[in-house]
Amino acid sequence: MQSGPSTDSEKPSTPRIGVGLRSAHVNEILATQPDLDFFELLTDNHLNESGYAKQQAFLVRQDYPVSLHSVGMSLGGTDPIDFVYLEKIKALAKELEPVCISDHLCWTSFESHHAHDLLPLPYTEEAVHHVSRRIRQVQDFLETTLVVENVSSYLEFACSTLKEWEFLAAVSIESGCKILLDLNNIYVSQYNHAVDAQEYIRNIPLDRVAEIHLAGFEHKGSYLLDAHNRRVSAPVWELYRGLASNSTSIPTLIEWDNELPPFSVLLEEAEQARRYQQSAADNLN
């Protein structure tokens, strides 16, 4: 199993673009075989299921590489690591052979109750060591390098001593995990509590970024909600264009989880990403 969608020795000559796999789109995907390089499965929707959803996932896998993206590892949590949950992920990964396994830099449970939301961490040295230790345990168990995503946030804890990007980079270096850089999440956090998105991206070691996520937010007036129910916004495309111009092609995923549009809309978004990547590659050459 690869440690991520690309490694230094395996960088593709063309950028890899994918979209999130949703059951409403599967029949169309199987029938039309769209020009995409991979699909991302929401791992938690496939762990206990059999029947139709499982069949769909395997049919898509026959034609495309897939990645597994979960929300339940609670990498920043203080409950014991849930190895029963990880065992299910490991079994699924054995069957699907994903290009990578990813989760989030956050916590999602407390005393065995689950939030089903990505809860914020304080950016402290203690948290860096704690989270890194847990990520290493998870990586050892899954026998792969994890890819860990930055989350959108609506607050920061006063006890934080690091900037978020410092925290993310430190965890990646200490644990050995790769980074899934969600540009929409960075932009949402910028709006919600004055994070400097450009400074954020500038300070992320790009050689540790295995994948980029692009998604849409919902404008709530006084704040942005990371709702994953809209097209990628113009400012986020701008961040992506800037990142693409500074890096070799990092695999990019279009994420759309709620109020699903027709599949053609996701394809349009994917094509836009591909154009930006191609343009950046052409400029570098």
Add this chain to the structure above:
Amino acid sequence: MHQLQSIQRQFWDCLRNRDTNAECLPPLSEGGTLSNQERLEIYRNTMRSAHIRALAGMYSCSEKILGERYFRQIATEYYHANPATSQDLNLYGESFPTFMLDWVHNHPELVDYPYLPDLAKLELAIEQSYRAKDDPDFDFDMLATLDEGDYRNICFTLGASLSILESAYPVYEIWTAHQEQDEVEVIGSIDKPQYLCIARENFKPVIHKVDQASWWVMEKTSSCHTFGELESLAQLEKMDIPLQRIIPELIHKRWICGYKIIARHTES
């Protein structure tokens, strides 16, 4: 980990306790235009909405009957009383039918809707059927080789996607009517219980009305009564249970998907 755990405990308690304001939060940094209360409400709303959305997905027929607003009110109370215990949100809401039973009992405005708890049970069974494991192939050849004496000790296994439901209300008709049309004709009450079996066929849960005898066999089989015990229980309960017809039918429908031999020891 001490400070991190303390922060997470404080944050968690604050998220889950709707009666507290932002003073319950760990100290936050300044920055941006939102107040601390607004920040807290964003997380509370997101968490609550995810759970309510999951419930509305699972109990969509109940939501249609109750209306989006009233269903949301009930779902919110359920959410506060029942934090999720699994990473899989698709599994959230297993105890909602029991919650509905208590709710209907305690809310006189629902006196004309006594069927709602059973309807919720049906919707739960449909969801669980969809998500159940695939069944192994039934080894008919092995069954044919068993001694006659072993038949009495057979405990049949019901399909993983199979559920049975008994209701004093026409929940099958109520559920079906709300799948197909916005205008629902009046459905009359029934004078004897309705027996339903929900099983997955071609990846899709299907609801079947069954006779009482078949329901009885499946109900006893799910408690792992052997074939011999089924015969004895039928006599004891004075039930007319044509096992010789029902068992092959259930196997043919793949509602029985396996068996095991259980030797029960009797005291002399």
